[in-house]
Amino acid sequence: MTTDADLHAQSLVPPSDVLRAQAIVSPEEAARLKALPPTEYWARVAAELQWDQPWTQVLDGKLGDFRYFVGARGNVSVNCLDRHAAATPERVALHYEREDGLTETWTYARLTTETARFAAALQDLGVEKGDRVSLLLSNIPEAFVAIQACYRIGAIYSVIFAGFSAAAVRDRLEDARPKVVIVADGTLRRGKVVELKSVLDEARRGVGSIEHVIVIDRLGLCHLLQPDELDYAEVMARTARLAEPVMLEANEPGFIIYTSGTTNKPKGLVHAGLGFLVGTYANVKWSLNLRPDDRYWCTADVGWLVVPIFALVGGLAGGASQVLYEGSIDTPSPSRPYELIEKYGVNKVFTAPTALRMLRRAGQDALAGHDPSGVDLISLVGEPLDPETWHWTTDTFGAFVNNTYGQTETGTAWASAIVGVTPTRPGACGEALPGYRAEVVDETGKPVSAGQLGVLTLTEPFPCLARTVWGDPQRYLDTYFSDFPGRYASADAALIDVDGQLWVTGRVDDVMNVSGHRIGTMELEAALITHPAVSEAAVVAQPDELRGAVPVAFVVPRAGITSSDSLKAELAEAIVGGVGKYARPAAVYVVPTLPRTRSGKIMRRLLRDLLEHGEVRGDLSSLENPDALDVVQSHLRD
Template sequence: MAEAAVFKDKPLVPPTPRLAQQAPLSPLEASRLIESARQDPVAYWEGIAEELWWASSWNRTLEGTLGNFRYFAGGLSNVSVNCVDRHLAQHANKVAVFYEREDGFREVWTYRQLSAEVNRFAAAMRAMGIAKGDRVAVYLSNIPEAFAVIQACYRIGAIYSVSFAGFSAEAVRDRLEDSQPRLVVVADGSLRRGKVVPLKETLDQAVHGISSVEKVVVVPRLGREVPMTPGRDVLYPEFIKGFGPEFPAEPLEANEPGFIIYTSGTTSKPKGLVHSGIGFLTGAYANVKWALNLQPQDVYWCTADVGWLTFPIFALVGGLAHGATLVAYEGAPDIPDPGRFYEILGRYQVNKVFTAPTLLRMLRRAGDRWIAHTENLELISLVGEPLDPDTFYWTKDKLGGGHIFVNNTYGQTETGTAWASALVGLSPTKPGSCGPALPGYVPEIVDEQGLPVGPGELGYLTLKEPFPSLARTIWGNPQRYLETYFSRFPGRYFSADAAAFDQDGQLWVTSRVDDVINVAGHRIGTMELEAALTNHPTVSEAAVVGIPDPVKGTVPLAFVILRSGQEKSSQLEAELAEQIARAVGSYAKPQRVIISSTLPRTRSGKIMRRLLRDLMTEGQIQGDVSALENPEAIEHLRAELEPR
């Protein structure tokens, strides 16, 4: 790959004085930590793990290598004890969760209340017969019960899997079929942009015929009348009725599976990545320590949905492990107007936020007149997609009035952490960069042959050494795990991202090197979208690409070829866009569906999506076209794209 120009002339932005005062280390101590972790990452992770609670220590810190390793082998611990129990002695009455819903409904849960709910639900699951290794599916939005249910699963060793509340029945069904849960927990509904999202009815469609499901627990959050299947469905209050506020946690070996999280790939079926419970806890705890540096008095808001890994890393596990006071908001943060976001900041005196660049671009588009209640704001950390410098400076200078630090980070569902990040209060960042690699991670940019490239050169982003939070396998398909992440560059984890480190050690991630696109922080495999289109009776072939969007970062754009005898129309284009929304989720709805008579192909018949992307974003074809079988297809497309 060529030399990267994206980071040229970008200045280093130092930590703010306020955050520098909170830093847990001096700059000299931080420099020594970074260097020692680079030389011995295993010793670094051992030091992090020693900050957590263990029922018994490990026999060996690291066994094995990438693709097959164990961290803290033989050590026994429990995530829920680290996230809830260990805060009770001194902070039982501290607020754990400020909950607010789009319609204005609010609740406050202390650590004592959260502990009681966790234990009651754990006892109820155990009474039902749920044991270590059994799967529990969670189809909830950002409600307090999501914290209780997931921590309860950790408490007894059940393997949970969360489905995003915006998923369609088909997307939820794919995940249920793969994980085969015994228990499903669902809310009666959720609110989004003034409308009810009928979660229970969607689940009923998804769960039909899934024989593993024995019970469905319904959380009656909206008080809706929903269909209940006798003998299978039970309301949450009834499920936990009669169980007390204490239930013993089961000590779990550090490498036992904690949860499955599904991520889209280049095939139509999502991959069920398996994270170890204690390994993920260790990585998330360290991630929050450096990327947020939460203080005892902080009120912190992670705006992500519980169905995306950002929320468990930075709130549900990583945040609670630090005894944080969290804000959990259910709904759209710009309803009834963009002032809602700022009202929440003021109502709870939020001083630290973790969000996605999409939200910042939305707030910027709404205009500066809405900005309010940012006096306490000290830090905005970000993940999910590249942050453009314009939005960086608007966030820093306009939204934050010059007194906040903007910390853009980088991570993947597979890595279980945002492992590139400024050490908040200690290290600088650059507008648009992802910061440096955090201690304990050993990244390297390599060329096609797997050889390291120099600073400033684009290449393939890899990680050379194991770390605790790395996904350990793909559920039910270990061979796919090895082939997907370790076959391209043997001995390394391959991120499938193009990136460069600049002369100052700042990471710049420029693009995916496969066909996965990123919509507002949601990774979507294009083949998943294409499969939805080709399931429509009018469609013969489909190709989806990602194109830049000023708010969402990237949005899907679809091309289809109709079956013989079908006629092109704007009505059909709209219908096909809705087809994707129904099959995958509304967040995946394409900006446009273009009905075409032809598409560019290689000699083997593969559609050249790169050329479609070039045509839509640049207006012309760039790069090598030697493999193109039908060059006339480009001119045909140009003609069809002309305004009618």
Template sequence: MDDRDTLGALISAPLLPLRPEQRSERYTAEIAHARALHDADPDDYWAWVAEQHRWLRPYDTVRTGELGDFRYFDGGLINVADNCVDRWAESTPDRRAVVWEGEPGDTRTLTYAELADEVSRLGAGLTALGVGKGDVVAIYMPNLVEAFTAIHACNRIGAIYTVLFSGFGRDAVASRLASARASVVVVADAIYRRGKPVPLLETLRAARSDAPTLRHTVVVDRTGTGVELTGDETSYAELVDAHPEGSEVVPLDPNEPAFLIFTSGTESRPKGVVHSVGGFLLGTWANAHWQAALTDDDVYWVAADVGWLTFPIQAVIGGLANGATIACYEGALDTPGPSRFYDVCERHGITKVLCAPTVLRMLRKFGDDLAAEHPLPALELITVQGEPLDGETFTWATQTLGVPVVNAYGQTETGSTWTYPVAGVDDLKAGSAGTTLPGHAYAVLDDEGRPVPAGVKGNLVMTRPFPTLARTVWDDHDRYLSTYFSRFPGNYATNDEAVVDADGHLWVLGRADDVINVAAHRLSTMEIEAVVGSHPRVVEAAVVGIPDETKGTVPVAFVTVSAGSADGVPDEVKKLVGDTIGGIARPDRVIVTGAMPKTRTGKIMRRLMREVLLHGEARSDTSALEDPSSLEVVAAAVREPA
């Protein structure tokens, strides 16, 4: 079966109508109104979204400018924490805002009134530490209540926050703190992962010497062990307790930077993508609104890591902006046993879940019998994003768990998912990302920038601005312009491949560059290669991503080594990557090879190496290969026992 046949089989899935009891009259009427506004003028739709929020000063103009240089809601003033926390604390003070569970089984619940109080106190505490509008605060912790309060304390006082993935190692933390010019970091002493504490404060202390702008560390005592603080470290609890007076809401221009998030590109140097105050707030409100069809009675579990932008989009910002009750879980979903996902759903009455397809693949692997033991009668919806959803997993989840599965697509740079079937309204297709949400527009182009017809694979681009689209790259606007707007002028290049089927449904096929998704965490193969290549015995390194039943994609490293035995190198490389970047980036396999396939200009042909790994041979064009015998060397290395 050639590529066209495979593509045709993929996108030929039939429409699967929702059952009558799965449809929402409210959302059907609302999305019809929203789509009518979009059809008249997409800016009319965004004006309607703006009406759903509280402005501290009305805006003058919905949008000015075009892709690469645009602004939304000029003249207005707004505050994210005011919209996500304060206004709900005023209208529904006793509604649960956050329902949290730790991996050891401890729990904590905050109402909107309690959340507002802690956010205001922490904002005052950060101000007392010298944090002001525009200063950067790093948040290095897992899924804790304090992640919510720290993010919104920054929003409240106008500080810029950046969330660091709790799986990052010393070097990854240090480089991001230095690049962000962070002045304060809020960190948990440790996290619980697979039954044991993993130290974060220890890692941060090791990184401290390479973060010259860092002035203060605020420590959350997650383990309750009474961690001994040193130097410029401050207790989170004591800081909050010391400021009962709270802090004032700072009115902000909607186009000011709210936060930056580091995302790996095809270069080894991570990019600090910058999102705006008002654009991110309004866009993520709409995102959570349409994707989960939230109601006052829902308990919405965003089963994602706070270091993945999905968590701020759907939980911390978008979810709370809708006044929702957000469930949050700290640890591994298979700890202490495979029933943990079901246990969390049962214990907290979860009605809707957002997760990566990896989670559904894991549940499928655990089997139908376990699912049958946990029928989850309260569950109404599962929505997934972060990586392509295969049809088999979609079918298993809809049939076995008995709920619709909404498959959504977006990127760190787009700041939200922008194409999916609206929950409670649109019919589904196994594996498709549905149709475009109001306020967004896209095209699928060939390599010369010409639109391709339905059924033909091409490059996915966005053709007009929208509020959640990243505004720049931190300290490097030229990189922003060249990375996203140079290849297809006048369009935003997603660097993903996609195809549109005959029904207008979008199918996103995966990365067109060297970025891979491991369990919904976006990783640059170049960043991993830089670490692999730092091993003293490694001469050359190439990292590729291959499909994995559970994680979606896993990295595999090919290395050539210096003279002598290669014994021990694979294990040492795996440990080096895990210690430096984090366990999520650790290669699934390290293959020692005597040669690497290269072009005549010396570029390693990773595409061919991946094909050898998957199929035992190269299946695509080898005309640029300088030495065909190098493929035989690679194939022999792949066949060696792991």
């Protein structure tokens, strides 16, 4: 049993004075909101948004089959764009910058007009409510235009990550069966041109549903279009009409987002458009407290759900002025994030722990000549945050670090500090926000005690929870509701400490039973990260006949550190000293890189595959750096 050990014993960190002065509720009011029945809370949130028709019932049904705001009608784009364009048309919506220095400025007025015009163009091509539109785009302003245009006319959109192979793109096209595909000709990544149109050309062969492809010329790569292909600029130039928003029922589907599978094909999770709006609007309010005078940067890729939550829907619904960056944030140098923060006066950032570890690894040379002290808040999601990186971030930026937790399925980072109001603990994910009911349970579904490791579940419906799997409703029920009937099962291992702080240690299959001790990988990795030679660490379980499982550690060293037997021995002792003798790793591999997703998550399941089978099995579509597999495999053979 994992208890409230040293890893979770760090002091609670209160909000900074700056954020406390900006808080929109008092601690007492926050407590009252958390205590409200979820239906009453969500009705209060929804009332702050603009509706064409009110609901007749807040909630109908239960987890696995429910509807929120029954009968209500509205439009996402109206809430994200029109109402801001009417009140403050010249407020900047997007400060766009590309890796090579190209910049653009988009006001709310411009973004709203372009969205309405493109929505009309889609209608002129025959796109109607319920039709699917797929997008293969990078972080460009047209991605915001295209997605909001789909919301405007009720088309169901699906963003396909720009780093996918043609085979992965094809899987998603065959599943969604889009009528129209929108693609950029290419994007930049670490100084190299990534051709997106050519990937689509290969992927779309034989997908008969596609009637039109709209090509956005960003890099001048497309000189000859096929008969069913249209140039975005030409389409916009010939479209004078601005589409009126189509009013949709609150539970009608808004978009499909695919999660990578392990052995099965990717799941197309369906989110309700207006339910997602309500959830993300509240999420941004609590996890960022965005204000009209904030300059805010969400560093994620548009193909990752963080962007719709915290930028494209939640961020715009909150009326923020945002930085949109296309490319790798450490290009042309590791100083680039600091340069962008200073250039645009960024005071709030949403990013991933991996990005912070990248900055930390770059060291003081990258920071030289820059002053990041204008950043008041750094919120995070994506993977466990080690306490050392938490402390480095607070020391470097002087900002409050708000680590959050959520999933593609939940549509929000539902565990978080309420910015300016509630404390956090280094490495934890805050507390369940108002409107959510979370419990950690054992294998039988019984709630466990504070500090005990188990499976994280949610016990009540909420508006932004994915409603089904596209084309396969039984898979939805089997995946999320069969293990613990009456609960949504996250498949994440977690504990809630005595102060209510959530600690997510990884996927359930990342929890290992070593000689009768259940332990999550986060505690082992945290012990490694404290060693001065370690930049990043991943620990996975290897089956063992005697002990059940044994830990195996993969470590990326800091610059200038080389592998040696003595270093490996030191790292093994770091785990023993931080966790206990029973957790001594069977092996420590010092490697220059690890397999990761574009969003920076280390893909531990691939490391397990290499250990157990000598090869990778399952879906590789989200792998950012395939060469890392060969690198790791070569170290395993040595």
